Amino acid sequence: MGSITRQRDIIDRRALAEQLSAAARSAKGSGHDRSAFVAPLKVALTAGRAEIHRRFEATGDGAATIHEQCFLMDQLIRALFDLVTQVIYPLPNPTSGERLAIVAVGGYGRGELAPYSDIDLLFLLPYKRTPHTEQVVEYLLYLLWDLGLKIGQSTRSVDECLRQARSDLTIRTGLLEARYLWGEQALFDELKRRFDSDIVKGSAAQFVASKLAERDARHNRVGDSRYQLEPNIKEGKGGLRDLHTLFWIAKYIYRTDDVGKLVELGVLSAEEAxxxxxxxxxxxxxxxxxxxxxxxxxERLSFDLQTEIGRRMGYTDHAGSRGVERFMKHYFLVAKDVGDLTRIFCAILEADQKHKRPLSWVRWGSGRRALGGFVVDGERLTIPSEDFFKKNPLA
Structure with missing residues (x-):
């Protein structure tokens, strides 16, 4: 995640922890009643969301907003975990089987959380569940639900994660994006180490093929055209999920989700990045x-939202064109860029995994033949050089 300015204006975890401790002292003797904690938690959550929204209204910076939303939830969950494990269900000398880590997965694991997105959590155990870990997980989840949050959650041991990742592409992708949040970090480190050695190693070709098939099925489901009148900006063709597919494949093969690193490796040009x-x-x-x-x-950019979003993003009426038309034209150009670049990238990697050839698409030489100025490389039509269309604009 990018750097976040004035973090404590969003949430001050230390101050929140003190408020929760005070609430616990005042509620002493009332068993494990959660109501005493809900009020300070809701105040912190509401204030944090309002500050993030205020910043977005002032700057229009969506990248900052999704990272700030993650930061808010990170700090809130960490404060809750400390409350539950240190105050509600303290365990002075936990056994090795009672260790617990909280792991962010999905978009939350990537560090991308839109204002009303679900929060996906993995409660990671070393072995099977114990009564203590069940109590901790249950109490923490009920507190999150009390706050009105939509939580996607699973509780698994390291072995269970790996076993399910072998057969379930969604779980494998989730673990690929997993991010340590709080608790026993050594447990998370073990998961990542074994995931790399037991699951990722030697399976790149299968993962690339599966992800491309998944992408094609998604396009067919939501409409196999990027020029929809009310496009789905997440699942639609040329939307965010196509970018995610790129990052998933890049991270699986190169162990990076940094586009800049792909430039260093020669997979993408600086201009494409x-x-x-x-x-x-x-x-x-x-x-x-x-x-x-x-x-x-x-996720649908509906007609009733297009005009207002265009106005908020600075698309004004000009002679001969309305602001909303200019906004949607820009959207479709962006969707085309995403589709074109993702297709190039995925085609390169798919061919590389099949034929084990150098990755740079302008350097491939073996198995090529000319065709009307273009080049047939394996099963794909490509161009002989990066400046081909500049030199041959009518090609």
Missing amino acids: QRFDRAQKFLWTVRCHIHYLAGRAE
Whole structure:
């Protein structure tokens, strides 16, 4: 996640921890009643969300907003974990089997959390569940639900995670994006180490093929065109999920989700990486506007939102074109960029995994033949050089 300015204006975890401790002291003798903690937690959550929203209204920076939302939830969950493990169900000398780590997965694991997105958590255990870990997980989840949060959660041991990752692509992708949140970090480190050695190693070709098939099925489901009148900016063609597919594949093969690293490796050019970065920031900003205007998790850029979002993003009426038309034209150009670049990237990696050839698409030489100025490389039509269309604009 990027750096976050004035973090304590969003949430002050130390101050919140003190408030929760005071609430615990005042509620002493009332068993494990959660009501004493809900009020300070709701105040912190509401204030943090309001500050993030205020910043977004002032700057229009969707990239900052999704990272600030993650920071808010990180700090809130850490304070809750400390409360539950140190005050509600303290365990002075836990056994090795009673260790517990909280892991962020999904978009939350990537560090991308839109204003009303679900929060996906993995409660990671060393072995099977114990009565103590069940108590901790249950109490923590009930507190999160008391706050009105939508939680996607699973409780698994390291072995269970690996076993399910072998057969379930969704779980494997979730573990690929897993991010340590709080608790026993050594447990998380063991999971990542064994995931790399037992699952990732030697399986890149299968993962790439599965992800591309998943992408194609998704496009067919939501509409196999990026030029929809009311596009789905997350699942639609040229949307955020296509970018996620790129990052998943890159991280699986190169162990990085940094587009800049892909430039260093020669997979993408600097210009292509810049286009990806611009597209991602644009789509993040549009998505945040949709969530805030809808007041819920909504991914469809509907007619009733297009005009207002265009206005908020600075698209004004010009002679011969309305602001909303200029906004949607920009959206479709971004979606085209995402589709074009993702297709290039995935085609390179798919061919590389099949044929084990050098990755740079302008350097491939073996198995090529000319075809009307273009080049047939394996099963794909490509161009002979990066400046081909500059030299041959009518090609």
